Amino acid sequence: MKPTRRGSIILAILASVIFSVAHAECGNFEPETIGEDALKTEFGDAVLLLKIGDADVGTGYIIDAEQGYILTDDHVVNTLSPGQKIYAISPAFPQQQLEASVVKTLKAPVDLALLKLVTPLKKKVRPIDITLRGPRNAETLYAMDYPHIGDQPSVFHEQTVKVVAFPDGSIEVSRALAMGGDSGGPLLDPSGSSMGTCRQEVGIGATAARYEPMSQGETLLDQIPLSPRMSEIDDRLRSGKISEEELKKDLVKKQDNPTNLELYVWSRQIIKNKKDYGASAQKLIDCPLVHALMHRGMDDLVVPLASSAIAKDMADASFHIASREEAFGHSELSIQYSTRALEVYRSAKDKNGVINAELLLAQNYIDNGNVLAANKNIYAVLGKGNFSSLPTKEKGEAWYAAGSLAASQGNVSLAIQRYGKASTLFIKSGDYGKAADALNGSADVKFRAGEYQAAQRNISEAASLYQKIGDNIGESRSEFALVRMQNAAGLTSKDEETLRNYLNFESGSNQTPEAVDILNQSTGVCFTVSCARR
Structure with missing residues (x-):
C-alpha cells in the first residue's frame, strides 16, 4: 500500500525561493492573475461544444483563433464515421455550427486531438493559451466544459477545482461536478493558460476528473x-x-x-x-x-x-521540468533534468537550488529502487549544516524523503520516526495534505510490520486531514486503507460505502480485486467492479 503520489518533493517546492526573479535586467514577464469571473468573460467564448452529426460528443477549446486550431481528446472525435462531420458551437455564436476537421490525434496512453476550423472565425475570440508547466499539489485551478446532464441539452459550465494527485501521468482534480461531456475541456491556471485537457471523470458522482497534461501534447502543437x-x-x-x-x-x-x-x-x-x-x-x-x-x-x-551565459535560467528550467516529470511518474527523465540542475546550482554556489535538486533526485531514486543513490542525496541535505537553514515545509519534505528511503530499506522504526517528523513539520507549515501523506506512509510501514492498531490510528488521522482540506479522493483512499487493515486483522468490515467509494475512484487500481474480495467477504453478495459502481 504505497502512499498516493501527490507530486512528492516537487510540486510543494515549486513556490520556493529558488524561483525568485533572476536577471532582473531582462524584465519581469510573470503573467497577471485573473479572477474566476474575468476568466469566464475573457475565455468562455473559446470553449466549444463539439458535435458529430446531431450528437453532443464533448468539449474542445480554441488555442489559436486566427488560424482556427482547437484542442480536445481523441476519444471525443474517434467515433467519426465516413461522411460525418464535426461541428463546434461557441457561446459567441450559439446559433452557428462551425465545421472542423481532424489534423492529428494521439492515442493511448495519450488521449488528445488537434482540430482545425474549416472556415476562419468571423468574430474575434480570445484563445485559451497554453503552459507546459505542471500545477502544484492543492493548487486551485478552473475548469470549463459542456457536461451532459440527463436528457437536457449540453450547456456551458465552469467551476473552481483543486489539484489532489498525479496518477498515471495525469492531473487529478477534485470538483463539485464532473459528468459526461466534460472530456476535452481545458484546465486553466489563474492567468488563463490551459495546463491540461479533461480525459475522464472518476469518483462518486464523478466528483473527480483527470486531465492530460499539456506537455503530453507537444506533438500536436508542432503541427501548428x-x-x-x-x-x-x-x-x-x-x-x-x-x-x-x-x-x-x-x-x-x-x-x-x-x-x-x-x-x-x-x-x-x-x-x-x-x-x-x-x-x-x-x-x-x-x-x-x-x-x-x-x-x-x-x-x-x-x-x-x-546559451551557456545564462546558466541560472537553464538550471531553474531544468528543475521545473524535472519536477513535472517526477510528479507524472517519469523518473528516468526527471533524473536527467534534476542532475543537470544540480550541477549548475553547485557551480553557481546556489545553496537553496542544490538542496532542492538533491531532494528531487532522492525521490526519483527511491521511486526507481536505487537506495544507495537516494541515501547519498538525502544525507547531503540532512548533513553539512544545510538542514537548519531550510524553511519548515522543506524540512518536512526532507524528512518525508528520508522516511520513504528507510521504508524501502525495511527499517521500520527509522521510517516511522522520519514520517512522524515530516507530518509534524507539514502540519506546522499548514500543508495538511502532505501531513496526511506522511501519516499514510507511516501507516503503510506499520501495517506491513503487523502493527495494525497503530496503523489504523495513522490512517484515521490522515482521513481527517484530507477531509479538512476537502480532498475527498484522498479521504476515500484512506478509508479504503482502513477497511483493508481491519480485514487483515480479522475484523471483517461491513462498510460497503467505503469500498464502493474506493472502487469508484480506483477502478483501474491493482488493489481493485482486493476491494471486491473484501466486499464479497463482508456482505456475502457477489460484487464486481461494474456492479459496485451502480
Whole structure:
C-alpha cells in the first residue's frame, strides 16, 4: 500500500525561493492573475461544444483563433464515421455550427486531438493559451466544459477545482461536478493558460476528473504553423531590426500580444534553424526571450534555446521540468533534468537550488529502487549544516524523503520516526495534505510490520486531514486503507460505502480485486467492479 503520489518533493517546492526573479535586467514577464469571473468573460467564448452529426460528443477549446486550431481528446472525435462531420458551437455564436476537421490525434496512453476550423472565425475570440508547466499539489485551478446532464441539452459550465494527485501521468482534480461531456475541456491556471485537457471523470458522482497534461501534447502543437505576426517578429530578429525594448514589449503576456502557443511555435523554429540566427539575435534570444519563456511556464524551450551565459535560467528550467516529470511518474527523465540542475546550482554556489535538486533526485531514486543513490542525496541535505537553514515545509519534505528511503530499506522504526517528523513539520507549515501523506506512509510501514492498531490510528488521522482540506479522493483512499487493515486483522468490515467509494475512484487500481474480495467477504453478495459502481 504505497502512499498516493501527490507530486512528492516537487510540486510543494515549486513556490520556493529558488524561483525568485533572476536577471532582473531582462524584465519581469510573470503573467497577471485573473479572477474566476474575468476568466469566464475573457475565455468562455473559446470553449466549444463539439458535435458529430446531431450528437453532443464533448468539449474542445480554441488555442489559436486566427488560424482556427482547437484542442480536445481523441476519444471525443474517434467515433467519426465516413461522411460525418464535426461541428463546434461557441457561446459567441450559439446559433452557428462551425465545421472542423481532424489534423492529428494521439492515442493511448495519450488521449488528445488537434482540430482545425474549416472556415476562419468571423468574430474575434480570445484563445485559451497554453503552459507546459505542471500545477502544484492543492493548487486551485478552473475548469470549463459542456457536461451532459440527463436528457437536457449540453450547456456551458465552469467551476473552481483543486489539484489532489498525479496518477498515471495525469492531473487529478477534485470538483463539485464532473459528468459526461466534460472530456476535452481545458484546465486553466489563474492567468488563463490551459495546463491540461479533461480525459475522464472518476469518483462518486464523478466528483473527480483527470486531465492530460499539456506537455503530453507537444506533438500536436508542432503541427501548428508560425503565425503571421511571429513571422514578422522573426524577420526583424534575424535582420537586427528589433531592439531589446521592443521585444520586451512584445513578450509581455496580455491580450493582442503573442500567446505562449505562438512563442512555442516560434521557439521551435529557432531551435531547428539556430545557425540562421547571428550573435546579435542570440543575445536577444538569451535576454529577454528565454527569460520570458521561463516566467510564462514554457521551461521545455529554455534549455535548447539558451546559451551557456545564462546558466541560472537553464538550471531553474531544468528543475521545473524535472519536477513535472517526477510528479507524472517519469523518473528516468526527471533524473536527467534534476542532475543537470544540480550541477549548475553547485557551480553557481546556489545553496537553496542544490538542496532542492538533491531532494528531487532522492525521490526519483527511491521511486526507481536505487537506495544507495537516494541515501547519498538525502544525507547531503540532512548533513553539512544545510538542514537548519531550510524553511519548515522543506524540512518536512526532507524528512518525508528520508522516511520513504528507510521504508524501502525495511527499517521500520527509522521510517516511522522520519514520517512522524515530516507530518509534524507539514502540519506546522499548514500543508495538511502532505501531513496526511506522511501519516499514510507511516501507516503503510506499520501495517506491513503487523502493527495494525497503530496503523489504523495513522490512517484515521490522515482521513481527517484530507477531509479538512476537502480532498475527498484522498479521504476515500484512506478509508479504503482502513477497511483493508481491519480485514487483515480479522475484523471483517461491513462498510460497503467505503469500498464502493474506493472502487469508484480506483477502478483501474491493482488493489481493485482486493476491494471486491473484501466486499464479497463482508456482505456475502457477489460484487464486481461494474456492479459496485451502480
